[in-house]
Amino acid sequence: MAIRLWALCLTLAATNAVPSYYDGYQTVDRPTQPVQMRxxxxxxxxxxxxxxxxxxxxxxxxxxxxxxxxxxxxxxxxxxxxxxxxxxxxxxxxxxxxxxxxxxxxxxxxxxxxxxxxxxxxTAKEAGNHEPFTVGVVVDMGTFGPLGLSTATGVGAANPLRPGEHTTIQTLSQQLSELDFVVHPGDLSYADAWLKEEIQRYLPNTSRIDNPTVYEHINNAFYDELVNITSYKPYMVSPGNHEANCDNGGTKDKTNGVTYTEAICPVGQTNFTGFRNRFRMPSGPSGGLENFWYSYDYGMAHFVSIDTETDLGHGLTGPDEGSPEFSGPFGLMNQQLDWLEKDLASVDRRKTPWVVVLGHRPFYNSAGGICTNCSANFEPLFHRYGVDLYFCGHSHVYNRNAPIYNNVTDPRELNNPNSTWYIVNGAAGHYDGLDTLNYPLMPYTRYAQDQDYSFSKLIFHNCSHLTQQAVWSSNGSVYDEATLFKDRDCAKGLWKE
Missing domain, CATH: 2.60.40 (Immunoglobulin-like)
Structure with missing residues (x-):
């Protein structure tokens, strides 16, 4: 099958001369030939x-x-x-x-x-099936190669790949047989980094009329790279800020003294337009809304995807006070919160004793970027309905925390806690590279690293044991592992008194 290749001839001349433009892309035999299957x-x-x-x-x-x-x-x-x-x-x-x-x-x-x-x-294991399974988790993972993260960086950028180092996509592909499916809670292709890449002279400068094409080339390159994963394993996504907004709004070109606004943004880069077109998540069967909030069962676990970018409820439209980064809202007042409470309240813990919520922004973190609006609205529901794990990214580090509620660490730690376990792993890799941890680490942090790219695996052993492994993308080895124990009677599917 002849598949379109997004090789765009991006080598910069030593003189920094601007090429005539990207040299286009190879064509397929037929314009209806399928690509980027998922x-x-x-x-x-x-x-x-x-x-x-x-x-x-x-x-x-x-x-x-x-x-x-x-x-x-x-x-x-x-x-x-x-x-x-x-x-x-x-x-x-x-x-x-x-x-x-x-x-x-x-x-x-x-x-x-x-x-x-x-x-x-x-297909998914039926709810109530308590056989073990494993889920891959990647967050904040963009395009690898000449259009994104590679062994080179632009001026002022950091954390390039080392020569010969595997990318997250490569390692995921190698370990795909171990995974039942993959979740990606936000910040997918990072195609909206195109202007930053041009300013930093990583990509050649283009004219305003060509800006949308540059964005779309990067976007398509990402889904081409993912196809060996997404065409074989279900790939469940959640919204992140790089799907929501134009990251170029507010970008400064210090050399030329120019500050850009959202007016420079292509259509697909604003208001989740590309994200809404490219995916169809199971919001219909779960009563959710488009790709923004939804849930599904897999064996002994109930998975919930939430939107931390818009529709937070209680008058909060976005993660920060004011504009939710030029995006949304998409539902009615409190629609997401009302849906989440109804969804969590309806979980049959005899069939799906584990409840895992996936969102983009952290509530607890040792590298900043904490979404206080998110925790104010979502965390009480997590605690009330016994959510076992909240997994997120947004911060480009790995940060495993203790179970915690309302800033109080659960004294039982991972031994049958009453509070939700919070894990951040936004270190899957993209053009911007990694963030930096703040020292001393927060008192609830149990392990953190900001040196190398990584992803995670969630291993559901039975109704009482769930292991999270952090995996180096470079070589596929596990560098951190912890197991959550919940004192449940697996034969009855109930908590013990």
Whole structure:
């Protein structure tokens, strides 16, 4: 299959001369050829299959079945969307009525014919299935290579990759067989760093008319890089600030004395436009809202995705006082909070004893960036309904904290605590590099590092033991591990008195 490659010839001349422009990209045999294939759970008996094309498809269609050579079922939709400045169309088809924990094969149809050899995916374990499973967690991970994080940096940038060092995507791909699915709670491609990269002379300067194309090239490069993960494992995303806003708003070019505003931002870079088009998370089955807040069950765990960027409730529209970075709100007053309380209250802890919430911004952290508006509204619900773990990023470090509530560390630590365990790992890697920890570390921090890129694994052993491993992206080794114990009767699915 001829897949479009986003090799954009970005080598800067020693004289810093501006090239005529990016040299474009290779074409596919047919503009409806699928690229950037990805899968997401859609309720207990369904998945959403998504892919991009360079031309709109009137009726996106997928063949699928349990056997690769007899794909006797088909599903179609009319969901082929784009937006001004986008270079592609995003196509989405829901496959319903699937068996739980079952291997399926799918093929994309192009003009009535099969597009390629079948790809495969596995459906979610049914709620109440207490078999062990493992989830990969990446946050704040952008494009790797000439358009993003690489062994070189722009002027004033830091934390380049070391020569020969593996990226997070490479290591995830190598360990994919160990993972049941992957979650990415915010800050995906970092395509909105294009202006910073140009100012720092990492990318060649372009004209205002070309700015949207630069943004979209970086965005598409990221999803091309991810395809060996997203086409085989469900990839569940949450919104982050780099999906929400134009990061270039307020960017300063000190050399030229220019401060840019959001007026320079491409359409796909504002108000979550690209994020809303590219993904279809299971908000429908869970009563949530688009890709912003939703939930789903997998075996013995209930996963909840929240939006820490907009719609915080109680009159708070964003993570900081004032404008939520030119974005939202998307729901009615308190809609997200009301939904979250209803969702958490309805969890059947006999079937899904573990409750994990994924959001972008930290409530507790030793590197700053704490979202006090988020903790004010969400943390009481976490405590009231016994959320076991809140995992986030936004801060580009690794920071494992003790269970804590209202700034008071749980005296039981990880031995059957009453409070939620808070972990930050926003160190997956992107052009901006890593952040810096503040010393002395906060008293609730148990392990932290700001030296190397990493991601995490959540290993659900049984109803009472959950292990979090922090993994070096460079070599795939585990550098920190801790296990949360909850005193539950696994036979009955209940807490012991």
């Amino acid at each position: 899968i997401a759970y859609n309720g207990p008996y369904g998945v959403t299959v998504s892919w991009n094309t360079f031309q709109q498809i009137q009726r996106p269609t997928v063949r699928f079945a349990e056997e690769p050579y007899f794909l006797y079922r088909t599903a179609s939709s009319e969901d082929s969307t784009t937006y001004p400045t986008s270079l592609t169309y995003s196509n989405h088809v829901r496959l319903n009525g699937l068996l739980p924990d079952t291997q399926y094969y799918e093929q994309y149809l192009i003009d009535g014919s099969n597009s390629s050899q079948p790809l495969s995916f596995r």
